[in-house]
Structures are given as C-alpha cells and as structure tokens.
Amino acid sequence: xxxTELIILVLVVATALAFxxxxxxxxxxxxxxxxxxxxxxxxxxxxxxxxxLNLVGAFLSLAVAAAIAKDLVxxxxxxxxxxxxxxxxxxxxxxxxxxxxxxxxSSHALIGGIVGAMIAGVGTSGVLWTGLASKVVIPxxxxxxxxxxxxxxxxxxxxxSTRRVPEGNREHGFRWGQVASASLVSLAHGTNDAQKTMxxxxxxxxxxxxVAPGGSVPLWVVVACAAAIALGTYVGGxxxxxxxxxxxVEIESPQGMSAxxxxxxxxxxxxxxxxxxxxxxxxxxxxLGSGVGRRGATVRWGVAGRMVTAWVxxxxxxxxxxxxTYLVADAIGGLAGIAAVFLLMLAVAGVMSVxxxxxxxxxxxxxxxxxxxxxxxxxxxxxx
Amino acid sequence: MSDYIDLAVVGKVIAAGxxxxxxxPLVFATGLRALSADTGDTASxxxxxxxxxxxxxxxxxxxxxxxxxxxxxxxxxLIMHKS
Numbered sequence: 001x002x003x004t005e006l007i008i009l010v011l012v013v014a015t016a017l018a019f020x021x022x023x024x025x026x027x028x029x030x031x032x033x034x035x036x037x038x039x040x041x042x043x044x045x046x047x048x049x050x051x052x053l054n055l056v057g058a059f060l061s062l063a064v065a066a067a068i069a070k071d072l073v074x075x076x077x078x079x080x081x082x083x084x085x086x087x088x089x090x091x092x093x094x095x096x097x098x099x100x101x102x103x104x105x106s107s108h109a110l111i112g113g114i115v116g117a118m119i120a121g122v123g124t125s126g127v128l129w130t131g132l133a134s135k136v137v138i139p140x141x142x143x144x145x146x147x148x149x150x151x152x153x154x155x156x157x158x159x160x161s162t163r164r165v166p167e168g169n170r171e172h173g174f175r176w177g178q179v180a181s182a183s184l185v186s187l188a189h190g191t192n193d194a195q196k197t198m199x200x201x202x203x204x205x206x207x208x209x210x211v212a213p214g215g216s217v218p219l220w221v222v223v224a225c226a227a228a229i230a231l232g233t234y235v236g237g238x239x240x241x242x243x244x245x246x247x248x249v250e251i252e253s254p255q256g257m258s259a260x261x262x263x264x265x266x267x268x269x270x271x272x273x274x275x276x277x278x279x280x281x282x283x284x285x286x287x288l289g290s291g292v293g294r295r296g297a298t299v300r301w302g303v304a305g306r307m308v309t310a311w312v313x314x315x316x317x318x319x320x321x322x323x324x325t326y327l328v329a330d331a332i333g334g335l336a337g338i339a340a341v342f343l344l345m346l347a348v349a350g351v352m353s354v355x356x357x358x359x360x361x362x363x364x365x366x367x368x369x370x371x372x373x374x375x376x377x378x379x380x381x382x383x384x
Numbered sequence: 385m386s387d388y389i390d391l392a393v394v395g396k397v398i399a400a401g402x403x404x405x406x407x408x409p410l411v412f413a414t415g416l417r418a419l420s421a422d423t424g425d426t427a428s429x430x431x432x433x434x435x436x437x438x439x440x441x442x443x444x445x446x447x448x449x450x451x452x453x454x455x456x457x458x459x460x461x462l463i464m465h466k467s
Contacts, residue, residue: 057463060463060464061463061464061465061466063466130388134389138388138389142394146397146398147401147405149398149401150406151405151406153402154405154406154407154409155409157406157407157409157410158409158410158412158413161410161413161414162413162416162417164417165420166420169416169420170416170420173419173420174412174413174416177409177412177452184459184460188463191463254413257409258405258409261404261408262401262405262406264405265400265401265403265404265405265406265408266401266405268459268462268463269397269400269401269404273393273396273397273400274393275390275393275394277397
C-alpha cells in the first residue's frame with residue numbers, strides 16, 4: 001500500500017518536472033525570439049543566456065503557494081490522479097503546439113488539463129466558472145491587446161526619435177537594449193513559471209503526507225524545478241522561436257527592443273497589480289505591436305490568426321486530454337491506471353518528436369527566410 | 385461585468401506598461417541619439433569623420449542610460465519581492 005502510494009507520488013513528480021521542461025522550451029521564444037531574429041545574439045548564446053536567467057529567476061522568489069488552479073477549481077476535490085492527468089493534458093498540448101510551431105500559454109494548458117480532469121472526476125460542480133472567466137478567459141483576451149498597444153506606441157516613438165541616427169549605429173545601439181530587456185523577461189519567466197510547478201509538487205507532497213499542510217517547499221523541489229525549466233529553455237523550442245522571430249513580423253533591433261520592453265513592463269506590472277496575464281500572450285502581442293508601430297514593416301496576420309486559433313483551443317483541447325486520461329486511469333484504477341497513462345504519454349511524446357525530425361528546426365536554420373509555412377522551413381543546408 | 389473585470393487594475397497595468405514599456409524605450413533612444421552626436425549630418429558620419437560630441441549631449445546620454453539602468457534595477461527588485 002505504502003509502496004504503491006510512493007510510486008504514484010514519484011510518477012506525479014516526474015510528470016510535473018516534465019511539464020516544467022516543456023514549459024521552458026515552449027517559452028524560450030517569448031524572451032529570445034526577437035534577439036535571435038535581429039542577430040543581437042547568436043541563437044545558441046541566446047538560449048544559454050535565457051536558460052541561466054530562468055535558473056536564477058527560479059531561486060529569486062520563493063513565495064510558493066501550495067495551490068493549483070486556485071480560484072478555478074474546488075481545492076478540496078483535488079486528488080493526486082487528478083493533478084497527474086491535468087499535467088498530462090498540459091504536456092500533450094504543449095508538445096502538439098510545439099510541433100506546429102505555435103506559441104501558446106503553458107499555464108492555460110495546465111489549467112485546461114486540470115479543469116478537464118476535474119469535470120471527468122467530479123463533474124462540472126468542481127469547476128468555479130466565474131473564476132475561470134475572470135482569471136483566465138478575460139485576461140487572455142486583454143493581454144495581447146494591452147501588450148500590442150504598449151509595444152506599438154513604443155516602437156513608433158523610438159523610430160520617430162532616432163530617424164536621423166545612421167542606421168548602422170541605431171541597429172548596433174538597440175541590440176544592447178534588446179538583450180537587456182529580453183534578459184528581464186527571462187528572469188521574470190523563471191520566477192513565475194518555475195513557481196507554478198513547485199506549487200504542484202508541493203501539493204502532491206502534502207497529499208502524500210511528507211509535507212505538513214502549510215509547510216514550505218523543500219529545497220530539492222526548488223532545485224529540481226529550476227533545473228527542469230532551465231534545461232527546457234536551453235534545448236530551445238526552435239520551431240516556436242522561428243514563428244515568433246521570423247514568421248509573425250519582420251523585426252529590426254529597435255522593434256525588438258520595444259517589443260521586449262513592453263513584454264517585461266506588462267508582465268511585471270500585471271504580476272505586481274494582481275492581474276494574471278500569460279507571458280506567451282503578452283510576448284506575442286508585443287511582437288505584433290512592434291510590427292504595427294513601424295511603418296512599412298511586414299506583419300503576417302495569417303500567422304497571427306493561426307496563433308489565436310491555438311489560444312482559443314488551448315483550454316478545451318488540454319481539457320479533453322485531461323478528461324480522457326482521467327477516465328482511462330480511473331477505469332483501470334490505482335497504480336496500474338496511472339502507470340498506463342504515463343506510458344501512453346511517453347508514447348505520444350515519442351511520436352511527436354519523430355514527426356518533428358521530418359522537418360527539423362534547429363539553431364542553424366531558425367533564421368532562414370520565412371516562406372508561407374508553418375514550422376516547415378527549408379531543410380538545414382548540408383555542411384552547416 | 386465588474387465581477388469579471390477590475391477596470392482600475394487594468395488601467396494601472398496599462399499606465400505602468402506605457403511608462404516602462406513605451407516611454408522607457410524612448411528614453412533609451414534619446415540617449416542613443418545624443419551619443420550619435422545627432423547633427424542631422426549623416427554624411428560626415430559615413431565619410432568616417434570623427435564627430436565631436438558636446439558635453440551637453442554626453443550628459444544627456446548619461447542621464448538617459450542611468451534612468452534606464454535604474455528602471456531595470458527596479459524591475460529586478462519587483463521580481464525578487466513578488467508576493
């Protein structure tokens with residue numbers, strides 16, 4: 001009995017860390033896509049810098065709450081299998097959107113997975129719908145608009161003010177600003193997102209009984225979460241970086257700096273004033289705004305439309321996976337059910353990474369010219 | 385509707401966003417322009433002439449970059465003291 005529970009706990013913790021890892025590589029582009037696209041940083045240097053800052057960020061603030069989807073689902077109805085299936089839903093959606101090269105919110109994916117598992121396990125009464133609307137759906141609609149507005153105005157101001165500065169000088173100077181603002185976004189990301197996984201693991205440990213309710217997060221959890229998100233960031237979600245840096249908008253350094261400054265400012269302001277905006281929605285809105293703010297810049301609204309479609313689908317799709325896996329785990333029951341879902345998840349991840357190899361995006365071809373595509377750029381030239 | 389959106393909070397986020405996300409890049413740009421010894425005469429730059437920068441321009445650049453650096457410091461402070 002005790003051994004069974006321990007194995008379930010280990011599987012939940014491993015899945016949580018796997019989610020943290022996908023969270024890292026899914027969001028590398030939020031901070032670094034513009035710096036990579038303008039050449040302010042070499043691709044490998046950019047992901048390494050972002051990884052280190054995510055690692056540091058994860059240790060900066062340890063106000064970890066033992067809550068998952070707080071105000072969104074009935075906290076008393078949360079069980080270990082439910083957390084587990086929610087994580088599986090989040091991971092599956094993160095991998096699918098990565099394969100398609102679409103940035104989408106990892107937090108939304110996790111919330112969707114948990115809500116889906118909750119509906120399958122407890123019914124719709126376990127979901128706090130008002131909270132879901134006010135804390136998740138409405139902020140998701142506002143985030144890209146606010147960020148786009150700020151970045152658009154910033155870009156316009158910057159180009160207007162430096163129109164007489166020689167272009168070479170301007171490009172060079174703004175690269176510094178770009179790297180600094182992107183670094184701030186990475187740091188904030190490490191703090192925000194690694195903490196979410198720490199909260200999930202803390203909750204699992206409390207459910208298992210190895211941490212008392214209200215207890216603080218053990219050091220090994222902090223270290224493991226920080227390492228997982230940093231490693232994910234370093235692996236680099238090149239497909240998503242490419243879409244954000246090359247697909248959405250043609251970016252110059254001043255735009256890149258405006259976009260990342262807007263992202264950093266809006267993320268920090270919303271977290272400070274208690275408005276939960278998704279980093280991904282903010283970063284994407286900022287990049288789009290920087291394209292609107294520069295006269296003559298190419299903005300590919302078709303790509304933006306595909307992203308918005310992915311955002312709308314995030315909650316229901318991750319929810320569907322969460323619900324289905326919960327039903328499977330529940331039907332098989334106990335450790336066998338959890339283990340079966342775990343193996344199923346590994347199989348799905350394997351299939352997706354095989355599919356990704358057919359049209360690889362790496363640090364070598366991430367900046368190739370964008371042809372009307374979705375994460376299927378020209379193959380890596382031989383010998384590079 | 386007020387149950388769903390706290391307009392006061394949204395307003396604060398937009399205001400802070402504009403201040404640090406749009407005006408601050410402008411301050412950085414101003415500093416850069418001052419450093420480039422903006423005389424409107426880009427030809428002398430291209431021909432490799434060393435443009436002498438006035439102390440006033442250098443001072444302005446220093447103030448601008450100091451404001452930007454302080455704001456980045458403030459940002460890091462906010463991250464560290466996240467509630």
